[in-house]
Amino acid sequence: MRHYRSDSPEAAARIVAACLLSDGHVGVDELEALERYGMEARLKMNRGQLLVVMQQMCEDLTSTAYLNWGDTCRLDPAVIFCLAQDVRDWRLRREVMALCNEGAHADGHLSEGEAAFIQLLRAAWQMPEAYDVHDTRSLRRKLKLVPIQPG
Secondary structure, three states, X not given: OOOOOOOOHHHHHHHHHHHHHOOOOOOHHHXXXXXXXXXHHHHOOOHHHHHHHHHHHHHXXXXXXXXXXXXXOEEOHHHHHHHHOOOOOHHHHHHHHHHHHHHHHOOOXXXXXXXXXXXXXXXXXXXXXXXXXXXXXXXXXXXXXXXXXXX
16 A cells, blocks of 8 residues: 555545445545535545545555455455554544545445444544444434535
């Protein structure tokens, strides 16, 4: 895997990209959800830049044995832990986790691969599940997420 500077937009975006890919594909609805949720302001990265990071990650994964394609793009837990270590800032970790959740729920359901990825990421960062107060369907329906406007 290529190395990104710790807490860089690329390091954070790679985690979001890995989460989106964990169900086997990335849909336009997921990318649009990230944009509405303020990905550019939160990560300092737009859709095109995220897609470049995603392509680089796929190139890295296909040239190694880190990925089991027969198991729906499921990354080895050690790889997820390694990716998680590239983001050390707690604020950025919260932003990444929020974007992962938003992208994973964009199509109306959370796949087994997405749920496993988020659980492993949360464990790597020692982030309690209670952190995601908007992670239940009933609360998500009641909340109106307002996009962050670039400042």
